[in-house]
Amino acid sequence: MTAPRTVEVLLPVAFDRALTYAVPDGLEVAPGDVVVAPLGTRPTVGVVWDGGGAEVEGARLKALLGKVAASGLSASMRGFVDWVAAYTLAPRGQVLRMAMRGLAADEGPREPRMGLKATGKAPGRRTPARDKALAAAANGETWSKKQLAESAGVSASVLDGLVADGALALSPLPPPPPPPRPDPHLPGPELSPEQASAAAALRAAVAARSFSVTLLDGVTGSGKTEVYCEAVAEALAQGRQALVMAPEIALTVPFLDRFAKRFGARPAVWHASVGEKGREAVRRGVADGSIQAVVAARSGLFLPFRDLALVVVDEEHDAAYKQEDGVSYNARDMAVVRGRIEGAAIVLASATPSLETRINAERGRYGRLALPARFGGRTMPEIKAIDMRRAGPVKGEWLAPALVSAVTQTLAAGEQALLFLNRRGYAPLTLCRRCGHRMKCPHCAAWLVEHRFRASLVCHHCGYTAHSPKTCPACAAEDSLVACGPGVERIRDEAVARFPDARVAILSSDLIGAGERLRAELDAIERGAVDIVVGTQMVTKGHHFPGLTLVGAIDADFALGAADPRAAERTFQMLQQVTGRAGRGERPGRALIQTHEPDHPVIRALAANDREGFYRAEAIAREAAMMPPFGRLAAIVVSAPTRELAEAHGRALARSAPKQETVRVLGPAEAPLAMVRGRHRMRLLVQAPRAVDVPAYLRSWLAAAPPARGGVRVAVDVDPQSFM
Numbered sequence: 001m002t003a004p005r006t007v008e009v010l011l012p013v014a015f016d017r018a019l020t021y022a023v024p025d026g027l028e029v030a031p032g033d034v035v036v037a038p039l040g041t042r043p044t045v046g047v048v049w050d051g052g053g054a055e056v057e058g059a060r061l062k063a064l065l066g067k068v069a070a071s072g073l074s075a076s077m078r079g080f081v082d083w084v085a086a087y088t089l090a091p092r093g094q095v096l097r098m099a100m101r102g103l104a105a106d107e108g109p110r111e112p113r114m115g116l117k118a119t120g121k122a123p124g125r126r127t128p129a130r131d132k133a134l135a136a137a138a139n140g141e142t143w144s145k146k147q148l149a150e151s152a153g154v155s156a157s158v159l160d161g162l163v164a165d166g167a168l169a170l171s172p173l174p175p176p177p178p179p180p181r182p183d184p185h186l187p188g189p190e191l192s193p194e195q196a197s198a199a200a201a202l203r204a205a206v207a208a209r210s211f212s213v214t215l216l217d218g219v220t221g222s223g224k225t226e227v228y229c230e231a232v233a234e235a236l237a238q239g240r241q242a243l244v245m246a247p248e249i250a251l252t253v254p255f256l257d258r259f260a261k262r263f264g265a266r267p268a269v270w271h272a273s274v275g276e277k278g279r280e281a282v283r284r285g286v287a288d289g290s291i292q293a294v295v296a297a298r299s300g301l302f303l304p305f306r307d308l309a310l311v312v313v314d315e316e317h318d319a320a321y322k323q324e325d326g327v328s329y330n331a332r333d334m335a336v337v338r339g340r341i342e343g344a345a346i347v348l349a350s351a352t353p354s355l356e357t358r359i360n361a362e363r364g365r366y367g368r369l370a371l372p373a374r375f376g377g378r379t380m381p382e383i384k385a386i387d388m389r390r391a392g393p394v395k396g397e398w399l400a401p402a403l404v405s406a407v408t409q410t411l412a413a414g415e416q417a418l419l420f421l422n423r424r425g426y427a428p429l430t431l432c433r434r435c436g437h438r439m440k441c442p443h444c445a446a447w448l449v450e451h452r453f454r455a456s457l458v459c460h461h462c463g464y465t466a467h468s469p470k471t472c473p474a475c476a477a478e479d480s481l482v483a484c485g486p487g488v489e490r491i492r493d494e495a496v497a498r499f500p501d502a503r504v505a506i507l508s509s510d511l512i513g514a515g516e517r518l519r520a521e522l523d524a525i526e527r528g529a530v531d532i533v534v535g536t537q538m539v540t541k542g543h544h545f546p547g548l549t550l551v552g553a554i555d556a557d558f559a560l561g562a563a564d565p566r567a568a569e570r571t572f573q574m575l576q577q578v579t580g581r582a583g584r585g586e587r588p589g590r591a592l593i594q595t596h597e598p599d600h601p602v603i604r605a606l607a608a609n610d611r612e613g614f615y616r617a618e619a620i621a622r623e624a625a626m627m628p629p630f631g632r633l634a635a636i637v638v639s640a641p642t643r644e645l646a647e648a649h650g651r652a653l654a655r656s657a658p659k660q661e662t663v664r665v666l667g668p669a670e671a672p673l674a675m676v677r678g679r680h681r682m683r684l685l686v687q688a689p690r691a692v693d694v695p696a697y698l699r700s701w702l703a704a705a706p707p708a709r710g711g712v713r714v715a716v717d718v719d720p721q722s723f724m
């Protein structure tokens, strides 16, 4: 007897290794095929991986259960999965799981949907409802049951009766027409000379059919979208595919309409709120090439494109590109990796590029195209700081007098104002006036945030929600709980109270979501049906509201990210983005920033409109501290049910760190967010020069480290973005 043929199969579970299976006689499989394999006793869908295929002696070898008629993973996709896993230290199976999203169990030809058709036979019994149904069906077409019932104004049971009677018969419905395809040959807008030359460079990058990375560095309102749409047009015209990524689902919404205006049809959409059926359709369409353009949140990077020509990473600086749970990867960086593997052009677009990307461009690793001025001769907003120490509001209010009078003037001129505060809910802290008790999350080292619209207290880390209590849970005093500090809901209340005639809208992800509600709100603002917009960071980027001329930033918030080496950069980016919403239409804009540190270099750079100066100073500071992009960082978070366990394991880890001259291991120290979901957290930080292969260092470290026991978990984060 000959030994069985075998293959390696990677399964979408937390295994790093592919498992070896026997291939039953009569089954032909190749790397990339989707197969069903037994995992323990459970049939599991996985992907045939590279390697293996040898003849192995093994009576106990399990056999594949079958093959699935679904588009598999190309060699480049498999290479991408391997690469991401190796870099992030995530098990390969966990990365594979992301690449299998939307995979239907069977993509084979579908059974046609059945509808109803008149047979011409008279029913045995006539009623007015039956007559109506037959009259509607008399046109001879096949109707869906629902449509026929609606059109005739009868219930579904009437139709069932007619089928039983032979007057209606089941009949296959014609397949739905394919969605319209975007047309790359529609004329785009007329571009300014700067835009035109940037667009030509991007078109050339796509036409080159090879890997390249280009930073599209253009100030807010410079028309970056119009420019990168030309690169999309080039990809479409070649019959190839383009992926446009946005850091948040909410930002995909306005892009859909802009894309449709440019190309006559909407792109496919891919993100967490798309339902299972929709995802299956997108996955199938990108795999067979019938879908050419996709707009997606970060997970779209793992779609199995057949012929990917272009990836645009819009707002490339955005921290939301970093996934923090499961596989910790930065979709911006992994887009570059995918581009290298696929030979695709990568465009990183931003008005406030990350220092990482700026330095890559300066050192010639990336190309750089600049749009230094706004489109149409519009000017950048004038930015001023309001010193909250001297010119702040009275206690209990949050809008400084100078901001109030600016809003008043803006409204009087028939223009719109935006009040920005990066804090959801009504108040970040609720405390008892009598005993000083603070309302805390029972599972996290965090305060509960009051959400007054929902009458509840919510933990922003674990989602724990409680009704706002009437009495203090500690001292039982009645009506003693007070809200401290503002969230957007509170700013909205103040705006409504101060400007009773103004139409005030609030935009916050927890209130609006990313669906039709959001679209309706954005439309209303664009049309001028809203006077004051109050919003979280959801409103800071990407949006274009022509009537908006004043932006008020309620709190410049530097202290928040004290442990974060990117705190200054992030604050600069956020304020530059939000102030960049002002004055994009006919009239010039201005912005007021409420701050307790008006002399902070970030505020000074903003007020002086000195972007370059800020980046230069920031680069010097980061280089001196050997912080990214001049050095490398990785974080290891140890969590455990008790602090002692977490600390002990953190110490043991630190002791087992391989000695390498240039690599520093800091900690363990208690994480700024010391407990989440009941787990105590300690952090270690690895700092190394750029030349060090940090993932390799971590791998050899963790392989030799004492195993985590007793509920201890170790999470590795290469290139951390969050320092909580």
Ligand SMILES: Nc1ncnc2c1ncn2[C@@H]1O[C@H](COP(=O)(O)OP(=O)(O)OP(=O)(O)O)[C@@H](O)[C@H]1O
Pocket: 189, 190, 191, 192, 195, 218, 219, 220, 221, 222, 223, 224, 225, 226, 350, 351, 375, 541, 542, 543, 544, 580, 584
């Ligand atoms: N060549 C053009 N012709 C007509 N309108 C244009 C042109 N370029 C840009 N615009 C318009 O100018 C506005 C700003 O452009 P866009 O939103 O692309 O800027 P942006 O650079 O992406 O800004 P931000 O970074 O602030 O999001 C949009 O309404 C856009 O349609």
Ligand SMILES: [Zn+2]
Pocket: 441, 442, 443, 444, 446, 459, 460, 461, 462, 463, 464, 677
């Ligand atoms: Zn919590």
